[in-house]
Amino acid sequence: MPHVEPGMVVGLFGGSFNPPHQGHALVAEIALRRLGLDQLWWIVTPGNPLKSNSSLAPLSERLKNCEALAEDPRIKVTAFEQTIGTSYTAKTLDYVRARNRDVHFIWIMGADNLASFHRWQRWRRIAMTFPIAVIDRPGSTLAYLSSKMARTFDYARIDEDDAGVLWKKKAPAWTFIHGPRSTLSSTALREAQAR
Numbered sequence: 001m002p003h004v005e006p007g008m009v010v011g012l013f014g015g016s017f018n019p020p021h022q023g024h025a026l027v028a029e030i031a032l033r034r035l036g037l038d039q040l041w042w043i044v045t046p047g048n049p050l051k052s053n054s055s056l057a058p059l060s061e062r063l064k065n066c067e068a069l070a071e072d073p074r075i076k077v078t079a080f081e082q083t084i085g086t087s088y089t090a091k092t093l094d095y096v097r098a099r100n101r102d103v104h105f106i107w108i109m110g111a112d113n114l115a116s117f118h119r120w121q122r123w124r125r126i127a128m129t130f131p132i133a134v135i136d137r138p139g140s141t142l143a144y145l146s147s148k149m150a151r152t153f154d155y156a157r158i159d160e161d162d163a164g165v166l167w168k169k170k171a172p173a174w175t176f177i178h179g180p181r182s183t184l185s186s187t188a189l190r191e192a193q194a195r
Contacts, residue, residue, distance in 0.1 A: 002041055002076035006102035009167045011035060012130070013108040014043035014081075014089060018056055020066045023110075027135045028075055030179045031108045034163045035133055040108070042066050042077045047087050050119060090122035093129045104167040105130045111176065112137040118148035127153055131166045132174035 004010055011031045017024060028040050044062050047053040059079055066077045081087060084095055089107075096105060107130045109117075114134060117123055126132075127149065150157070156172035163175050 001080050001096065001099065002039065002078055004039065004100060004103050007104075008038040009036060009104045009106070010100075011037045011040040011106050011108045011133070012043060012093070012096065013040055014045055014092065016048045016051070016056060017042075017044050017062050017066050020062065020069050022069070023137070024066075025069045025071075027108065027110055027137075028070070029072070030135050030177060031106075031133060032072060032074060034160075034177050034179070035106055035108075035166060036164045037074065037106070040072075040075050042070055042075055043081060043092070044077065044079045045087050046079070046082045049087050049121065050116065088121045090120070090125045090129070093126060097129060106167055107132045108135065109133075110135055110137040114147040114149055118152075123149065124152070127156075127172045127174070130171050131169050132171075133163065133166060134174060134176045136176070136178045 013024075013028060013031065015024070024042075028042065031037060032040055044059065044066055046059055047056055059082060063077060063079055070077050081092055084092070086092055086095075093105075093107065107126065109132065111134050120126065153172050153174060156174060158166065158169065158173055158175045160175050160177050163177055166173060166175055
C-alpha cells in the first residue's frame with residue numbers, strides 16, 4: 001500500500017482498468033478536486049469476480065498504462081490486492097482499515113457501477129466501512145435513483161455540495177457527484193481493438 005500519514009484524506013478507486021482510459025482519469029481528477037483528497041489510490045485489481053477474465057490484460061500491463069494516465073502526483077497506482085490475495089472490495093477495505101486507523105478513506109466509484117453494486121460480495125458491508133463517492137458517468141446519471149444501493153442507503157446520502165466534508169461522515173454516508181463525463185469505456189476500447 002502507498003505510504004500515508006495520520007489525518008490524511010485518501011480516495012480508493014478500484015477496478016480492473018482493462019484498459020484504463022481518459023474516463024478513469026477524469027473520475028480521479030473530479031474525486032481529487034471535489035472531495036479534497038490528499039491522495040487517491042488507483043487500485044488495479046487482479047480480476048473482477050463479476051466479469052470474465054478471458055480478455056483481461058496482464059496486471060503489469062494494466063499497471064503501466066494506469067501510471068501513464070495518472071499525471072497528478074497525488075495519484076498512487078497500486079496493485080496490492082494481488083499481494084493480499086483478493087479481488088473482493090469488502091476484503092480489501094477491511095485490510096486497508098486495519099492497517100491505517102488514523103487515515104480517512106473514501107471509496108470512489110463510477111456511477112455505471114451503481115446498477116450492479118448490490119451483486120458485489122458483502123456490498124452492504126462495503127457501504128458500512130467507508131463513505132462512498134459516486135462519480136457521474138454517461139448513461140448513469142439517474143442510476144442513483146433506481147439502484148438497490150441508492151434505495152437501501154437513501155437515508156445516508158449527503159448533498160454533493162457537501163462532498164468536501166464526506167470524509168468526516170461515519171459510514172454509511174455517500175454522495176453522487178455530477179460533472180464532466182467521458183463517453184469512453186474499457187469494453188468499447190477492447191471491442192475496437194479486436195476489430
